[in-house]
Amino acid sequence: MARELWKGNEALAEAAVRAGAEAFFGYPITPQTELLEYMARRMPELGRTFLQAESEVAAIHMVYGAACAGVRALSSSSSPGISLMQEGLSYLAGSEVPCVLVDIMRGGPGLGNIQPSQSDYFQLTRSAGHGDFHPLVLAPATVQEAVDLMYGSFELAFGWRTLVILAGDGTLGQMMEPVEMPPMRALAVERPDWALTGAAGRPPRVISSLYLDAAELEESNLRLQAKLRQMAATQQRWEGFCVEDADYLVVAFGTVARIAQSAVRAARRAGIRAGLFRPVTLWPYPRQPLEAICPQLRGVLVVEMNGGQMVEDVRCVVRERVPVRFLGHLGGVIPMPDEIEAELAQLVSLSGRAALS
Amino acid sequence: MERSIVVSGFGGQGALLAGQLLAYAALASGLEVTWIPSYGPEMRGGTAHCTVVVGDEPIGAPLVRHPECVVALNLPSVDKYEPLVAAGGLLVYDSTLVQRPVERVGVCAVAVPASEVAQRSGSPRLANLVLLGALLALRPVVTLEAMGAALRDHLPERHADLLQNNLEALYAGAALGKGCVQARAL
Numbered sequence: 001m002a003r004e005l006w007k008g009n010e011a012l013a014e015a016a017v018r019a020g021a022e023a024f025f026g027y028p029i030t031p032q033t034e035l036l037e038y039m040a041r042r043m044p045e046l047g048r049t050f051l052q053a054e055s056e057v058a059a060i061h062m063v064y065g066a067a068c069a070g071v072r073a074l075s076s077s078s079s080p081g082i083s084l085m086q087e088g089l090s091y092l093a094g095s096e097v098p099c100v101l102v103d104i105m106r107g108g109p110g111l112g113n114i115q116p117s118q119s120d121y122f123q124l125t126r127s128a129g130h131g132d133f134h135p136l137v138l139a140p141a142t143v144q145e146a147v148d149l150m151y152g153s154f155e156l157a158f159g160w161r162t163l164v165i166l167a168g169d170g171t172l173g174q175m176m177e178p179v180e181m182p183p184m185r186a187l188a189v190e191r192p193d194w195a196l197t198g199a200a201g202r203p204p205r206v207i208s209s210l211y212l213d214a215a216e217l218e219e220s221n222l223r224l225q226a227k228l229r230q231m232a233a234t235q236q237r238w239e240g241f242c243v244e245d246a247d248y249l250v251v252a253f254g255t256v257a258r259i260a261q262s263a264v265r266a267a268r269r270a271g272i273r274a275g276l277f278r279p280v281t282l283w284p285y286p287r288q289p290l291e292a293i294c295p296q297l298r299g300v301l302v303v304e305m306n307g308g309q310m311v312e313d314v315r316c317v318v319r320e321r322v323p324v325r326f327l328g329h330l331g332g333v334i335p336m337p338d339e340i341e342a343e344l345a346q347l348v349s350l351s352g353r354a355a356l357s
Numbered sequence: 358m359e360r361s362i363v364v365s366g367f368g369g370q371g372a373l374l375a376g377q378l379l380a381y382a383a384l385a386s387g388l389e390v391t392w393i394p395s396y397g398p399e400m401r402g403g404t405a406h407c408t409v410v411v412g413d414e415p416i417g418a419p420l421v422r423h424p425e426c427v428v429a430l431n432l433p434s435v436d437k438y439e440p441l442v443a444a445g446g447l448l449v450y451d452s453t454l455v456q457r458p459v460e461r462v463g464v465c466a467v468a469v470p471a472s473e474v475a476q477r478s479g480s481p482r483l484a485n486l487v488l489l490g491a492l493l494a495l496r497p498v499v500t501l502e503a504m505g506a507a508l509r510d511h512l513p514e515r516h517a518d519l520l521q522n523n524l525e526a527l528y529a530g531a532a533l534g535k536g537c538v539q540a541r542a543l
Contacts, residue, residue: 005377005384005392031396114397142415175419176377176392178384255419262417336422 003178008143008168009034011179012102015150016074017042020185021100023049023073025062027081030114031170032104035076056081060088060101067097068207070195072154072188076102078170079120080111089163090129094209096224098157100150101135102166104173107332115332116170118254121309124165125283132221134228135163136235137282139253143177149280151182158192160231167282169305171255171334237280238289242268246275248347249293251314252303253279256335260303263340274344285313299351300324301343303335323351358412360498361421364485365406365438366430371485374513375428376407379489382499382507383411391419404433411498426496428488430471435459439466449492449534451484467491467537474529479519483526490530495538501531 006014013035016024024039036052043050049066053059059075066073077085082103092099105120107113124137136156140146149166157164191197196205211217241261243249248267252260257278267274277293279286299322302311311326318324327343329335362379366372373394380392394407408424410416423443429435429450435457442448444463452468459466469491475483486508493501508523516523 003384005380005390170396171393171419174394174396176380177416177419178390258416259418259420265417334420336420337418338422 003180005176006143006147006179006181007034007174007176008146009104009173010038011143011147011181012076012150012166012168012173013038013042014181015147016100016153017046017048018182018184019151019154020072020187021048021074021154022071022187023051023063023066024075025051025053025059025066025073026075026077027053027056027059029056029078029081031106031116031173032076032078032102034173035102035104056084057087060085060092063099063101064088064092064097067092067099068095068196070191070197072100072158074100074102076104078104078106078114079108079117080106082120082123086129088129089135090131090133091209092163093129093133093135093224094131095207096161097207098154098161098163100153100157100164100166102150102168105167105169107330113332114170116172116255116334117305117330117332118167118169118256119306119309119330120167121282121304121306124167125285128163128165133163133224134283135165136160136231136284137165137167138237139167139280139282140172141239141254141257141278143172143175144179145280146172147179147181156235160227161194162227162231167254169255170332232284235281236284236286236288238286239278239280241276241278243275243277243293245273246293246296247273247298248301248344248351249275249277249297249299250301250303250340250344251277251279251290251310253282253310256303256305259335259337260340262337263344266337266341267344270341272344272348279310282310287313287317290314290317294318294321297322299347301327301340301347303327303340303343305329305334323347325350359414359416360411360426360496361424362409362411362426362428362492362498363406363424363438364409364428364430364489365404365434366485367433368405370430371482372405372428372430373407375485375489376409378504378507378511379409379411379499381511382503383409385506385510386499386503388412388499389415391416393419404431404437406434426492426498428485428492429455430484430488431455432457439464447492447496449488449495451488453484465495467495467534469530469533471530474533475526478526478529479522483522486523486526487530487533490527490532491534491537494531494534501527
């Protein structure tokens with residue numbers, strides 16, 4: 001199929017449609033509104049459900065309800081809207097009901113602004129709601145990757161009975177790039193064996209996150225924890241650029257990773273053996289592959305559009321073996337390749353001194 | 358090789374559309390491309406701009422600090438991008454609306470009476486196409502034929518009747534741009 005130019009938000013919506021999304025519930029917020037707007041036209045056209053809820057809280061609970069019936073449901077929002085959804089996300093996690101959610105992050109905290117940001121990293125990977133759980137968090141760097149990850153997201157969600165979050169930022173949502181769209185999938189006809197589909201002729205099923213007995217709730221939690229451990233062991237994904245012989249590693253995700261890639265290219269031209277490590281899954285964090293690269297490194301530079309969040313995961317892996325520097329921009333300011341390059345040069349001189357002493 | 362182009366103007370002058378058309382033409386020419394708009398409050402007054410990056414390889418950074426080419430549709434855009442355009446870069450602007458000279462040395466500043474020329478092609482709103490034509494004559498990021506094809510394929514349906522006017526404006530701009538090249542050669 002020919003490549004077409006797609007805007008990130010609209011491409012995500014069409015990819016969800018082609019992946020077999022049956023229902024979308026959402027509430028508009030910049031910079032992801034085009035996703036909802038596209039769905040408002042596209043879903044009814046295919047006889048599927050689109051509903052603009054009265055709020056993000058309502059939207060995510062509609063997703064919860066539809067997903068309890070085994071329906072492939074999704075929602076999308078941006079940072080403040082995700083905060084509002086957290087109660088529902090926790091219920092979905094507690095009852096192991098699968099769904100897909102898109103967060104096109106914007107500057108915060110509070111109302112912040114509508115510019116690109118990555119400051120929901122902690123929220124998405126660590127505390128998407130109360131209680132002990134992690135969603136599976138995917139961070140695309142290009143519009144094509146956003147499409148590909150969305151296309152596979154319902155398989156992940158239903159396969160693991162988990163919440164899958166696609167974490168992008170305003171840049172990814174607003175940008176147009178060439179995309180090859182995957183084929184339209186037929187809608188799932190069979191519902192999972194846990195879904196609430198009407199109990200005629202079979203014992204009723206119960207979906208709940210309520211366990212009043214402490215021992216029972218612990219047992220449910222331990223089951224969930226075992227599943228999360230299994231996900232953590234098998235679902236770590238990353239992409240590398242010039243990593244094989246790299247002395248210095250830039251670690252960045254999403255939009256920042258592609259900006260860093262330009263910086264790595266420039267650093268290579270200047271004679272610095274730099275490489276890029278780009279986590280595709282933010283949870284589980286690709287710790288094993290990063291660990292495998294560590295022994296060859298002389299220094300690490302982490303770049304994020306936040307005050308330093310993913311850098312904590314990187315430091316957990318790298319520990320004190322080599323210097324880990326951090327470059328961050330907040331509030332919608334986007335780092336540029338030249339400043340990443342300058343930071344790399346700093347890192348080289350710093351690590352050089354450390355090696356000499 | 359990567360090339361970066363910023364198109365900037367008042368909301369409604371067609372800066373974002375001009376950049377999109379360039380991106381469509383680049384894609385159809387087998388190039389890699391990104392297009393990213395300003396989507397902040399400037400959409401509601403002030404300047405709206407977009408950045409187009411075109412290259413042979415997948416594009417890394419979709420934004421640039423110092424664009425190689427700037428197409429400025431109004432005075433605030435010239436004010437903003439005169440200091441930002443890359444050294445040795447190109448600044449094409451509508452001299453019907455911008456009546457001050459560009460003072461920066463080391464960049465190629467090209468004054469095109471775009472609104473006036475556009476008026477002759479049917480509407481001053483075609484100034485974006487005139488400037489795009491001039492840009493392509495001076496920096497052939499894509500061919501004029503590819504740009505013409507992009508216009509035919511992607512001009513919003515409600516403006517389909519204006520295709521000929523758009524093409525005329527594009528080629529008129531290209532002729533003015535070519536004139537500049539020749540003037541410089543002399």
